[in-house]
Amino acid sequence: xxxxxxxxxxxxxxxxxxxxxxxxxxxxxxxxxxxxxxxxxxxxxxxxxxxxxxxxxxxxxxxxxxxxxxxxxxxxxxxxxxxxxxxxxxxxxxxxxxxxxxxxxxxxxxxxxxxxxxxxxxxxxxxxxxxxxxxxxxxxxxxxxxxxxxxxxxxxxxxxxxxxxxxxxxxxxxxxxxxxxxxxxxxxxxxxxxxxxxxxxxxxxxxxxxxxxxxxxxxxxxxxxxxxxxxxxxxxxxxxxxxxxxxxxxxxxxxxxxxxxxxxxxxxxxxxxxxxxxxxxx
Ligand code: AMP
Ligand code: MG
Numbered sequence: 616x617x618x619x620x621x622x623x624x625x626x627x628x629x630x631x632x633x634x635x636x637x638x639x640x641x642x643x644x645x646x647x648x649x650x651x652x653x654x655x656x657x658x659x660x661x662x663x664x665x666x667x668x669x670x671x672x673x674x675x676x677x678x679x680x681x682x683x684x685x686x687x688x689x690x691x692x693x694x695x696x697x698x699x700x701x702x703x704x705x706x707x708x709x710x711x712x713x714x715x716x717x718x719x720x721x722x723x724x725x726x727x728x729x730x731x732x733x734x735x736x737x738x739x740x741x742x743x744x745x746x747x748x749x750x751x752x753x754x755x756x757x758x759x760x761x762x763x764x765x766x767x768x769x770x771x772x773x774x775x776x777x778x779x780x781x782x783x784x785x786x787x788x789x790x791x792x793x794x795x796x797x798x799x800x801x802x803x804x805x806x807x808x809x810x811x812x813x814x815x816x817x818x819x820x821x822x823x824x825x826x827x828x829x830x831x832x833x834x835x836x837x838x839x840x841x842x843x844x845x846x847x848x849x850x851x852x853x854x855x856x857x858x859x860x861x862x863x864x865x866x867x868x869x870x871x872x873x874x875x876x877x878x879x880x881x882x883x884x885x886x887x888x889x890x891x892x893x894x895x896x897x
Contacts, residue, residue, distance in 0.1 A: 618657060619649030624867040630793075630850035636837045641797045642856040647863065654863040661866040662706025668873035669711045669743060671880060676741015678881040681786035683738040684872055686865070687749045689839075690794030691832060692822040693804035695855050695862075696747050699794070703866045704745050713738045716747040729753040729771070730778055740786065743869070750775055751791075751839055758838075759831045772842040779848040788872045789848040792865050793836065794855040798829050 620627075627646030647654065675682060686704070688696040704712050715736035724732045730750055738744030754775070758768050779789055796804075805826070808818040825832070844850040851868055855861040 619653055620646050620867070621648050622646040623871065624864050625851070625871050628851040628853060628864060628868070630840045630844040630852050634840050634844070634852065636795075636833055636840060636852075639795060639852060639854070641795045641800065641854045643854045644857065644860045645854065647860065651857070651859050654859050658703070658859075658863045658866050659706070661863075661870045662703070665866065665870050665873060666707050668870070668876075668878070669707045671878045672743070672873065672876065673708075673711045673741045674881050675878050676739065678884075680878075680881070681740050682876055682878065683740050683742050683744065683787045684869065684876075685738055685744040685746065685782065685787050685789050686869060687746045687751070687789065687791040688794060688865075689749060689751050689755070689791070690855065691796065691801060691829075692819070692825060693801050693808070694794035694796045695858050696794055697817075698858055699792070699862060699865050700745060700747060702862050703869070704743070706866075707743065711742055713742045713744045714747070715744070717749055717752060730774075733778075737782070738787065744787075750778070751843075754839060755832065755835050756825070758835045759825075759828050772838070775843055776845055776848075779843075779845070783847045788876065790868050790872055791844075791848060791850045792853050792868065793840070793850055794853050794861060796855045798826075800856045801826060 622645075624646055644654075649657070672680075672682060672684070688699055690696050700714060704714070713736070717732070717736075720729075720732065733746075733750045736744070736746070754768055754771050757763055758765075782789055805818070805822060808814040840850055840852070851864075853861050853864050
């Protein structure tokens with residue numbers, strides 16, 4: 616067997632009712648029975664298939680189609696969101712990918728509803744949108760740091776569910792990937808950023824401030840899983856201590872979604888035989 620998933624990634628990683636983040640093994644490789652080497656070669660293979668299906672999606676978008684894909688990446692600092700962008704989405708034609716990173720809101724963004732900047736960055740039909748952080752920050756960092764009072768963040772879970780319902784109804788497949796690492800793994804990755812001059816640019820002293828609130832973040836993530844892993848836009852819990860597994864898993868989820876769109880090449884709006892004849896005469 617070329618592939619070594621014992622269970623499809625969408626099934627083994629999906630956050631269902633009763634998901635317990637505190638008991639989650641961030642070093643596991645659920646559903647995967649192959650070696651690391653096998654995983655790396657399958658990730659590359661998936662990239663080629665993704666690329667081909669993405670081109671079909673793009674063609675569909677160019678001919679009036681409405682479908683798009685949105686990959687939402689959430690996770691603590693160093694969880695490997697950037698690595699997914701580089702190593703997984705990097706395998707697809709950049710013309711087909713719409714990447715947006717969400718940092719601390721600008722004064723202009725803050726003057727609008729928190730979904731305003733999100734709506735502005737949604738993928739147009741035919742594209743794969745990738746969010747490096749997302750509207751979920753508005754119930755994660757915002758909740759943990761009490762940037763707004765509870766009566767403001769509390770209704771956001773339902774509002775986010777309704778927002779995502781709207782996206783799905785308009786033709787977007789929403790894949791929400793939570794990159795989950797252990798506190799020890801984060802320490803190792805932050806240490807590396809501090810010890811290597813070529814990694815200093817990735818380090819932010821504020822990362823330690825957030826790390827010190829690890830338990831509060833765990834709680835806030837648990838609430839996100841409990842309240843926003845819906846039928847129409849489920850969360851996938853990606854064990855991310857092993858970067859090779861996280862990359863394989865996300866590539867697999869994106870590929871499965873593209874396959875699920877089941878798109879054909881669009882029919883020509885001209886007569887190819889007649890055009891060929893014209894070409895021959897020209
Ligand atoms: P990075 O992804 O490492 O470049 O960091 C971006 C920073 O922006 C993180 O510390 C996020 O928590 C923060 N951030 C993103 N969205 C929001 C938001 N809505 N409110 C406050 N901080 C945010
Ligand atoms: Mg950071």
